[in-house]
Amino acid sequence: MKNxxxxxxxxxxxxxxxxxxxxxxxxxxxxxxEKNITAVYGLAHGIKGxxxxxFYDIGQEDMNELELLKYTPSSALGSVRYxxxxxxxxxxxxxxxxxxxxxxxxxYFFYNGGNxxxxxxxxxxxxxxxVGYDCNIIGVPKTIDNDLYGTDHCPGxxxxxxxxxxxxxxxxxxxxxxxxxxxxxxxxMGRHAGWLTAASKLADYKGLGPDLIYLPEVPFCIDKFKNDxxxxxxxxxxxxxxxxxxxxxxxxxxxxxxxxxxAKSRDxxxxxxxxxxxIQLSSLINEEFGVKVRGVEFSLLxxxxxxxxxxxxxxxxxxxxxxxxEAACAGNTDKMIxxxxxxxxxxxxxxxxxxxxxxxxxxxxxxxxxxxTEDGTMLSDEFVDYALPLIQGEAKxxxxxxxxxxxxxxxxxxxxAK
Numbered sequence: 292m293k294n295x296x297x298x299x300x301x302x303x304x305x306x307x308x309x310x311x312x313x314x315x316x317x318x319x320x321x322x323x324x325e326k327n328i329t330a331v332y333g334l335a336h337g338i339k340g341x342x343x344x345x346f347y348d349i350g351q352e353d354m355n356e357l358e359l360l361k362y363t364p365s366s367a368l369g370s371v372r373y374x375x376x377x378x379x380x381x382x383x384x385x386x387x388x389x390x391x392x393x394x395x396x397x398x399y400f401f402y403n404g405g406n407x408x409x410x411x412x413x414x415x416x417x418x419x420x421x422v423g424y425d426c427n428i429i430g431v432p433k434t435i436d437n438d439l440y441g442t443d444h445c446p447g448x449x450x451x452x453x454x455x456x457x458x459x460x461x462x463x464x465x466x467x468x469x470x471x472x473x474x475x476x477x478x479x480m481g482r483h484a485g486w487l488t489a490a491s492k493l494a495d496y497k498g499l500g501p502d503l504i505y506l507p508e509v510p511f512c513i514d515k516f517k518n519d520x521x522x523x524x525x526x527x528x529x530x531x532x533x534x535x536x537x538x539x540x541x542x543x544x545x546x547x548x549x550x551x552x553x554a555k556s557r558d559x560x561x562x563x564x565x566x567x568x569x570i571q572l573s574s575l576i577n578e579e580f581g582v583k584v585r586g587v588e589f590s591l592l593x594x595x596x597x598x599x600x601x602x603x604x605x606x607x608x609x610x611x612x613x614x615x616x617e618a619a620c621a622g623n624t625d626k627m628i629x630x631x632x633x634x635x636x637x638x639x640x641x642x643x644x645x646x647x648x649x650x651x652x653x654x655x656x657x658x659x660x661x662x663x664t665e666d667g668t669m670l671s672d673e674f675v676d677y678a679l680p681l682i683q684g685e686a687k688x689x690x691x692x693x694x695x696x697x698x699x700x701x702x703x704x705x706x707x708a709k
Contacts, residue, residue, distance in 0.1 A: 400427070416624065625649075
């Protein structure tokens with residue numbers, strides 16, 4: 292729908308990253324320049340901010356602070372994990388969204404997140420089309436898991452991968468300084484797709500990586516894991532570093548961490564709450580071989596390590612937000628921005644395209660099985676060729692007193708929050 296005149300709203304959803312605010316900067320700075328966009332609003336805590344009429348007037352922000360968003364980690368507006376039920380089951384939330392959109396004449400809506408967030412974006416888009424309310428809706432991708440369908444890679448992945456690889460190189464140097472046997476088990480995020488754990492291969496590419504890498508794409512066997520560790524220890528003076536995705540599962544699809552601990556806690560999307568796998572596996576190795584073992588869980592550290600942000604990632608995340616606004620103002624709706632890799636004269640590049648939202652919603656893209664070695668314990672050089680261009684360059688916040696100067700938004704209330 293072209294030539295819509297009205298306000299735009301932008302929200303952040305799901306797990307934060309070191310570059311999600313770069314996408315916010317792209318949306319905000321471009322939207323403030325568009326003649327058909329009459330006001331720019333930032334939702335407090337994603338879709339909950341829309342439902343609660345809780346949002347900020349971005350037009351009141353200092354442009355320098357918006358620029359600093361490019362180098363500020365986490366979700367500046369606040370994030371949320373809230374799943375819209377299907378409108379055919381309960382349309383309460385949808386009616387409320389329409390009510391708020393009408394009240395503030397919102398004609399452009401941008402939502403920044405991963406699989407579940409694109410599902411939310413798609414549901415809102417379909418409902419508004421059904422009731423005949425004109426609003427151009429574009430999803431802005433984000434996830435360190437790198438598992439969104441249809442895009443070569445996702446904003447947030449390059450920086451998280453750079454953190455994983457760098458930290459593994461440092462762990463390697465630390466864990467092998469002693470002349471006594473030691474095993475280190477490193478747990479890295481990744482529920483069903485192992486892209487982030489695979490990034491540890493980049494450390495191996497530099498000769499300082501793990502000896503073993505386990506992804507959710509390959510069934511995990513505890514007995515095989517023990518044998519793999521013993522084989523590496525025997526060949527390396529008792530030392531072994533193993534990287535394991537938090538979401539590794541057995542041949543029946545049960546999470547190993549659940550099998551070991553019988554943990555049953557779940558998040559708001561119904562996903563099992565993972566974590567603690569490194570400690571569990573470390574205990575098994577210690578009991579089996581009697582060696583010193585360290586269990587390391589990267590946990591939140593891998594999500595928002597802006598001090599190791601990739602310049603490529605920051606710039607692409609910013610452009611994703613900018614391109615989303617341009618696409619919406621050109622009349623596009625019900626789409627998600629995707630990245631298409633180019634290679635001209637051996638040089639990496641990225642083109643920005645549009646894909647139907649419903650294709651991205653609740654669909655996971657996994658690491659190609661052909662990139663995983665036959666024994667399921669390492670990645671091939673094809674992965675290195677894929678990931679290495681994504682971690683290039685530095686993009687850091689300016690320093691004040693030796694510490695990063697992150698964005699400080701005024702957050703002037705625009706909605707009448709409940």
